[in-house]
Amino acid sequence: MQKRKQTNRRRTIGFLVGITLSVAVLTILLVPQNSWMISAGPMNSGHEKLDCEECHRAAQGTIRQQLQANVQYLLANRDKSVYLKRQPVSNSDCLACHRRPKDNHPVFRFFEPRFKKARQKIQPQYCNSCHKEHSGKRVTMDLTNCVVCHEKLTLKKDSVDVSHKTLIKHKRWDTCLGCHDFHGNHKMKLKTKILQMHDKKRIVAYFDGENSPYSKEKHFKAKETRNDTNQ
Ligand code: HEC
Ligand code: HEC
Ligand code: HEC
Ligand code: HEC
Ligand code: HEC
Structure with missing residues (x-):
């Protein structure tokens, strides 16, 4: 009897300490905009002038509602926690400005079952995997990643002087972007020599933020703001 009382009391104390800690953590997560601003890294190429809110969308509800919902979640009265203040940035945020009617490698394709292995290796189903934001660059993927999906590539008719077959046999995955772009958004004629x-080096420099080596002209332009309806 005595023992059970003790365990009960210990449980209550543990529970109260847990709640206090959780509320403290939640409060820290809610500290003003400022501390959040400081932790952001340099914007990627082309994004220097964008407002933070263009990508970081507010979460639903007022902060008080969000906080209450999360306390209810911690008390096990709710199935799900809610996002505090901001939602995670997702493909749909990027596509709000970068949606194109034609893309050689649209992200949504890579949710298909046959890309399971590729998803495990490089997560090609998310813009963020190859364009990690706040890194001050344009592209953050490894330039030889083409190997993940094109290892078995065969062309019926190959007009390149050193054939794709030869390039792949010698594992020259560093050459692909020397002729091809990735999304097919540059207006250009493919080289055959x-x-x-x-x-x-030129490709790496482009990844890091220098001008495009392919061409200045593009098929589709990005919107300056996601509410821009002119384009
Ligand atoms: C082009 C889109 C974009 C813009 C504009 C942008 N961010 Fe981000 N930010 C991201 C992405 C993507 C991440 C990765 C984490 C995620 O998915 O939320 C991120 C992460 C962060 C993080 C670290 C994770 C977190 O949420 O605490 C901070 C801090 C941050 N951004 C602050 C800012 C600030 C401040 C601005 C405005 C000066 C800004 N961001 C503008 C896309 C953007
Ligand atoms: C508010 C609109 C907007 C949002 C949201 C946005 N971008 Fe951009 N992005 C632009 C603009 C404008 C440029 C500069 C013009 C250009 O280069 O096309 C740009 C440039 C880029 C570039 C470099 C293009 C180049 O050729 O130099 C990449 C890569 C890019 N964005 C990826 C992303 C990704 C990934 C996300 C989501 C995390 C995102 N963008 C979200 C508007 C946006
Ligand atoms: C598997 C990697 C990968 C993914 C996923 C990816 N990109 Fe790219 N992206 C690249 C590479 C590599 C380049 C450089 C070659 C080029 O210019 O096409 C690039 C270039 C770009 C450019 C500049 C050239 C252009 O097409 O205008 C923009 C803008 C861009 N990406 C936006 C996006 C957006 C938005 C998403 C998600 C919808 C995305 N990318 C997903 C690899 C990726
Ligand atoms: C996650 C898988 C994946 C990755 C990584 C990938 N590709 Fe592809 N690529 C595809 C698929 C799928 C197609 C469409 C062909 C098909 O339907 O079988 C394609 C098509 C292409 C095409 C033909 C486009 C057209 O329609 O004319 C080129 C060129 C290409 N890829 C080059 C590249 C290059 C260069 C890289 C590396 C920077 C790369 N790919 C990385 C999956 C991928
Ligand atoms: C010297 C330039 C050059 C290099 C390097 C190159 N390609 Fe190509 N690629 C081309 C041309 C040109 C075509 C158009 C088809 C043709 O006429 O041969 C093409 C076509 C393709 C296609 C489309 C095939 C189809 O079914 O239409 C894919 C996919 C592709 N290349 C992937 C790659 C990959 C992956 C690499 C790296 C191992 C690579 N390419 C290296 C020039 C190049």
């Missing part, structure tokens, strides 16, 4: 391709 290996000596005409852009070298790897």
